[in-house]
Amino acid sequence: MQNRFSAHIGYLFSDLPLKERIAAAAGVGFTAIEHPLPFSIPPAEMRDTLRRYGLSFSQLSGGTGDASKGEKGLAALPGREIEFREGFNRAVDYAVAVGSPYVHPMAGVPGAASPDHVHDVYRDNIHYAVERTSNTTIKLLIEAISEISIPGYAMPTLEQACNVQDVFGPGNVSLLVDTFHAQANGIKTQDWVVANIHRIGHIHIADYPGRHEPGTGMIDFDAILEALAAHDYHGAIGFEYIPSTSTEHTTAFLSAWKSKQLHQLVP
Template identity: 55%
Template sequence: MNNKLSAHIGYLFKEVPLGERVASAAAAGFTAVEHPQPFSIGPQVMRKMVDEHGLFFAQLAGGAGDASKGEKGLASLPGREADFRASFDRALEYALIVGAPLIHPMAGVPGDENAAQAKDVYLENIRYAVDQTAGSGARVLIEAISEAAVPGYAISSLQKAIEVQDIFGIEKVTLLVDTFHAAVTEVELTKWIPWNGARIGHVHIADFPGRHEPGTGTLPFNDILSALQAVEFGDAIGFEYIPSNSTVESASFLHDWKLRS
């Protein structure tokens, strides 16, 4: 397995401003960073920062919506197709400049009133994202976000994500597998990964049930790493957890993970 360990700088290093988190991640021993909406920092500036610290930018989101309004994505929302496309185009342009290989078009929470239309709208928006990324060097990434984290999220299970991936093909759409969300939905990744390794393009790590750093909960991370190694997973492992203390203290596990990966 390649040594690609990514700090989600939306969750980690919140002790410092966003513009300082790339340096903090590098100092702590991470080899990559990611953030769903890094747009307050220009792409050229972000690229310079990651290059200066010997990192790479692992993934970002497109069509995330307005966080200040509680939006968790636009891709499944009827009537927001133009907003989704404009946001995705912006994210793709940013990704290509910073060298991010993956863009996650966030599905969002369509609500019961839009349930009948939501799936068709979502698939049309994913088709748009697939068409836009074709030949670009970036690929569409889909994450199943559990109801426990985002009630009503349109893609709330790995099975739903797989169904979408199978429509477009694994060469065009890859999956983000999150250990916390998998545990919430009672998916045992040590059993799931061996059968689905080719589907995975990115992994998120957080323990269960507290969603803190590895070692604070019940998940068998040694076995999960072994399963990823067995399927020759070579893409990035991202750490999207809520630190139980300072980020630097919470990341004390990183040395052992670098040895394993």
């Protein structure tokens, strides 16, 4: 079974209207897409569009807050519990309708709230999310987002994400591991994968520094692919990078990645 190569169409093909990005992703060889807020496309229309282009939907976010105000999630924000749960419920319904296996309840930036209060609110909201998805095809996906990207984010390290997962179990909560955020925190993703493959539900690819496409920075992506293959990772590999030029130009690496993956799958 091959991994799905998933285009984050919030970052890629951003010069196109949202629906046109789906066709563009298929056109350069991606086999899946993802977007935190795809709701402007009704779920039936999204499902039909995915089917037309032979794509699947990898993950979306729930309870994100008001993006126009720069909010990055509500799950850890005291006083926003009702808004979080309403947004999360909407995302779950959408995910079920389009066949996405994961919803990501973003933690957010709690500001001056006390750490203990933030912890309690986040734990209660994740408990709600686990209960809400317990009889569905959806699992939770949580991500450590580094301080370099979102200062003050409530869950900036993989260690913290692991602690949350240990409370609720890998059967309920999977980790989204982002190569850029890991490297920003001094972690080599390939080494972390070897020790923690059972925790991972989704991978995000972006080089470091710069957060551009593979080959523009210091990350050893060959080693990451080898580690994933050696440990039978069959989830999606998502590409959430800032294109250094046009998206089409920056996806030239895809054919080589697919060839490497096929080679690794041959006994």
